[in-house]
Every structure is written in C-alpha cells, then in structure tokens.
Amino acid sequence: MNDASRTQPIIECPFLQTEGTDGVDHLVRLAADVCKAPMAGLALVESGRVLWRSGVGMGGGESAFCLRALSQDAPLTIGNACEDAHFHDHPWVVGEPHVRAFIGAPLLALDGKPHGVLCIWDTHPRSFSESDIRAVAGLGRALTAHLDLLSHTAALESRLIRYGEDEALLQDQINWINNYGRDLEVRAARLEAINARLEALAKLDGMTGLKNHRAFQERLETEFQRAARYSMPLSLLLLDVDHFKSFNDSYGHLAGDEVLKALAQVLQESARGLDFVARYGGEEFVMILPHADHLGAIGIGERMRTGIEAAAWPNRPITASIGVATLTRGMERPSDLIAQADRALYASKANGRNLVTHAKNLVEE
Template sequence: MDERLNHAPCGYISITHEGIVRDVNQTFLDKMGYKHEDLVEKHFESIMSTANKLIFHSYFYPFINLNGHVEELFINLKDNTGQSIPHILNGRRFVHEGEEVIDCVLVQMGKRIDYELELRTAKKQIEEAYWEKDQAHAKLKQIHKEIEHKQKELMNMNSILVELSTTDKLTGLRNRRFFQEKLEEHIIQFSTTSEPFSLLIIDIDHFKQVNDTWGHQTGDDVLENLASILQLHSRADDIVARYGGEEFVLILPHVGVTDSKIIAERLRHAVAHASWKTGNLTVSIGIATMDSNDSDVTLLKKADEALYFAKEHGRNRVIHCIDMNE
C-alpha cells in the first residue's frame, strides 16, 4: 500500500464483493486497536453488531450493486475492546487485477463522542461546585450555561443523525430501515386492535432499459420523480419508502382489500399519465392485506408474489395476492 494512503488522516479498507478484507491502512488499525492480521482475510462484518450487519445488507450491498458507490453511510464498528465506534462510510466498486473490490473510506464520528464526554465532565464539575464556598454560585452559573450549550449541540447532532439513518438520500423518502420498523409497529397494533392495513410493493417496469438507454443520471431523475408522485397521491398517515433499487413500498393504515386496490390503481394511473423524459413509463404493483396469520415476513412475501404475478402477466397492472388464483 502507498505510504501516504497507509497513514492518511482517515481509515481505509478494501474488501471483496463477498465482504472479505483484502487490505487496511495503518490509520484505521491504530484508531481501532487492531493488528493487520486481525482483519486482513477476515470478513468485514466480523467487527459489526447484528443490527449493523442488517444495515450493511439492506443498504450498502444493494446500493453498491446498483450504482457502484455508496456515500455517507452511518454505521457502527467495534474496536478491539468491543466498544461500538460510529463512522461515516463512503465506498466505491472497481476491478483490480481481475478481482472486483470495494474501497471504503471511514471517518470516525469522534465529535459526537467528545460532546458526550464534555457533558459528563460538566455534570461532575457541578457536583464538585456544591462543596465550594466563595465562588460556588458564579461557577455554577457558568457550568449551567456550558451544559445547556452542549446539550443543544448534542440534540441537534442526534436529530440530524437519526434523520440521515432513516432517509433515502436520492429520493428523500424514508428508507428500508424506517419502513421495517413501521411495519413491525403496525403488526403489533393489529394484534391488539385487528384494525386492517395493507402493504403495496411498487416496481418500475423495464427500469434497466431506462438506465441502459438514457444513463444512470436519468434513471436517478426517474426515481426522484416517481417518489414525488407517490408522496403527492398518498395520505398524511401513509408510510411511503424506497425499498431498494427501483422498488418502493407503501403501508396504508386502516385500509382493507377493496380500498387498497382502488388506491393502488390510482397510483398506477398517475404514473402512467405523468410526463416522463424517457417517454412512457409504467409501474406494476403487488398488494397484501394483513390478517391474523401474517408476520412481517409473510406479508412482504405475499405482496412480492403479487408483484411478480403482475410482472408475469403483462406489467402496468395492480394485483392483490388474494386475486392470484382467480
């Protein structure tokens, strides 16, 4: 490895498409307390928690496969003591000596940790100040001001990080992680209230042809415009999210089988009659409505099977899973 890259002011890891670490710079090893042999030829996910492995599989790999790069992925990695250290990850895929590799640049979110340490230090100073005599009151006022300032900064940083971790960067919609959390919440609510809700999976027809003919920038524009159409034609309490690639998902609270078909058909019609740079553009939609035997896995599977059925039977159509055998 080039000496400058080896001691760059940020971490660097090169992994195969399967996640095996091929190379790592000294900066990352020093910051995380590892030796070269601890990571090289090991799986990158060996220093991730289960939650972060799910993030990596649901966001990093699909995005790399689709676009060849990932930007500003917020992820926690474990150091040699097992402590979870937050990082911002940028990655890019290319072929090196006949092997497909992914180069990753990792920047520690140390500032956030520093704020938390400063808060704990300030609180400790408050406790000590109560035992002071002459200058106790002046000192307490100053410390309180510092705490308020640091708390505001930390709250702002946390709110930004939460928003980033649940938002799809390209379309501005909620991402797969947020959708999964909301789906689980609706299933729990259904178990107590039996209030119906429906799930839509929307897929752009022949999207690969859009990228191949018009280029990936136009493909990104199509995804952004479709996201806007879905938001425009959704209710305030509907959950609209990008599921990955050209697939989008909607959770429709308080909507049963009949109304879900009407809503989905309205969305399909809006897309088909919109103005597109690429000419005609259509979507296929699969629907499943929650029942007492469903879990998040089975509900998604039903909607996905309905989508596949719509694709197999001509595309540009809406199929509810209960109608597949008719």
C-alpha cells in the same frame, strides 16, 4: 496542525471511571447506522497508546488506522485499504475482519488537544459521500463536546472534594457550578438536536428523499401490531418499475436515478396523508396503507399506477407493476404481509406488467 504536534498526545480522562457515559455509546452506534457500516469505535489516545472506549461490531482493538486519522485536521477517508500505501498489508486488511473502507474523524478539544478518534470501518470498498463525511465530522464534534462535559464535570467534583472544608471557597464553587450548569443545559440541548437530526438522516433514502428500508420495517411493525390489536384494516402495496434494467442499459444509470426520483415524487403526491411511502430497494417502492381494506387498497394502487403511466417521462414511457396485500387473521408477522404483496407483484409482472394485482384474487382464481 501537523503530524509532529500529535506524536505524543496526552489526555487526562477521569470520566473513563465515571457513570453516565451511555451517550458516548449511543453516538458511536449512530455513526455506524448513518454510514451503514458494520463496525465503529471510539478510541481515546494517551501518550501514544490507543484506549478503546466504545465499539460496535468489533472483536478487538486496533491502533494504526486511528493514529493515522489523528494526524489529520479533517476526517480521513480510505476507499479501498488494499490499494492504500499505509494499510495494504495491515492485519485487519489481509485477514479478519477484512477491512476495505475506513473513515475516521479526529476529536479535538477547543485548545487543540486531541481527545481521540471516531472510527468507522466497512468490509467492502466504497466512496464515502459528502453527507457521510459531514455526518461523521458532526458526530465527532458531538462526541468532543460530550467528553468535554464529562471531563469538566469530573473536574468540578474533584474541586468540591478538595475545597469542601473551606466554606468560602465552597460557596464560590457552588456559584460557578450553577453558572456552568446553565451552560451544560444549552450544550445538552444542542447535542439532543444533533442526535435527532442524525437519527432522521439514518432513516432516509439519500437518492429519493423517501424513508428507507429500515424506517419501513419499523413503521410496518408498529402499524401491524396496531391493526391486529384493534381489528383495523391494513394493506401493503409493493411497486416495481417495469423494464428498469433495460432503461439503465439504454440511457445510463444517471437517467435511471432521475426516473426513481421523479417516481418517488409521484407516489408522495398521490398518497393519502396517513400513508407511509418508502424505497424498498433498487427500483422497488413500498406503501403502508392504514385503514385500507382490500378494495380500498386496489383503488389506491390503480391511482398510483395510472399516475405513473400518465406522467411526462423523458426518453420513453415509464410504467410500474404493483402487488397489494391486506392483513387477514391468518397472518402472524409483518413478514407474512410482505410475502403476500410480493407474490401479488410477481403475478402482475408475469401477466404483462403495468398491472395492479391483489393477493386475495390469486387465492380466489
């Protein structure tokens, strides 16, 4: 579809005045989470006007980016707005909120008419990955289906009111609603499956396939509260790849990425079934160890350290320094456990690397 066919998009939006549209806000928030972007919004377009339905991290509305994305059949991506011919002098680029990257997915009904645009902005230049583009396109389709459902529901309610006095027509409408209700259930189930998949993707590290930092923080909060409530042991293991920067400098970042992927697999294969393994950030990894006291945690840490050291690595041997901490009565927040593990990790690195150090031993020394 070309630009001319969308210069005056006309959309009937009776659902804007109805309840039950929380799903729209949820999908918009999910778009921001999946793309790890600070700003996202849903714009509905009517007669060339942009009407904002939902927004995350936005202080006000904007139309130029949205109308540009509306002219596309696939998501529009802009890696650096400062270098884009259309937007280099846009107020949002030269001033607050200093937009740099943008991805927008047009929302098209089955008949080709535009509902609007799902927009995501970032304040840093970036290249959107294929998974980002697929996720945004999928969310756009989910929003389109959701808006279609709301619109059709409003149309049905209007028909019921209009023909409420005609018993025969009312019965026909009831039959039609029953049939359509079954279709809505199928669509709702599909939307729920899409939402669940996107929620899972938002908590995965794209490179290693492990859980990401966000998922780790959520799980640690849960395990910390459970251990504190039921007086159960809980330990945390923080791991850092030794001399990783020099490895990247010598063999390149692609080779470094392969090391992180292989190390993640070693950790997964060596972990117990109840352990939680995640990428903490950069070359750091973290493991939550439920039901592990300080001796058990040291043993698990040594198993991880020796497993990494013994693995077959290309280019040169790889080792890791590990810091371990175990929950004590003096710890009030999950961040206390992280701080102790980080302190122990620093000691392992300071004492020659390729070591496992428990925070308890630092106190006793």
